[in-house]
Amino acid sequence: xxxxxxxxxxxxxxxxxxxxxxxxxxxxxxxxxxxxxxxxxxxxxxxxxxxxxxxxxxxxxxxxxxxxxxxxxxxxxxxxxxxxxxxxxxxxxxxxxxxxxxxxxxxxxxxxxxxxxxxxxxxxxxxxxxxxxxxxxxxxxxx
Numbered sequence: 001x002x003x004x005x006x007x008x009x010x011x012x013x014x015x016x017x018x019x020x021x022x023x024x025x026x027x028x029x030x031x032x033x034x035x036x037x038x039x040x041x042x043x044x045x046x047x048x049x050x051x052x053x054x055x056x057x058x059x060x061x062x063x064x065x066x067x068x069x070x071x072x073x074x075x076x077x078x079x080x081x082x083x084x085x086x087x088x089x090x091x092x093x094x095x096x097x098x099x100x101x102x103x104x105x106x107x108x109x110x111x112x113x114x115x116x117x118x119x120x121x122x123x124x125x126x127x128x129x130x131x132x133x134x135x136x137x138x139x140x141x142x143x
């Protein structure tokens with residue numbers, strides 16, 4: 001049986017999707033910038049819910065900058081990584097840039113493979129230094 005997923009709208013305007021083992025928090029940090037933090041391991045229990053939240057933010061008049069903080073994430077199941085690859089490939093025209101903070105070597109490798117197979121060129125920037133990621137996020141939130 002699949003884990004139950006909970007969707008919460010937080011006081012600061014963020015949205016949190018959570019299951020027993022994983023949590024995604026989506027927070028708009030500027031008119032064309034979205035910060036997503038991932039904690040735990042996504043084993044597929046979210047289905048299309050994460051991508052539905054992301055697509056909601058992609059519906060604006062300009063391309064979106066997406067910032068994904070995977071500091072607290074464990075490498076997802078292969079099926080989940082494949083779904084992210086398909087999502088990034090399909091939605092690339094609606095994305096200005098995707099910046100991903102991956103400090104774990106295994107998560108970094110997983111993201112690198114998704115970047116390669118998404119065939120999105122330099123759309124995806126992978127950070128291992130939290131300070132550089134935060135600086136890029138700060139610049140986007142000021143725009």
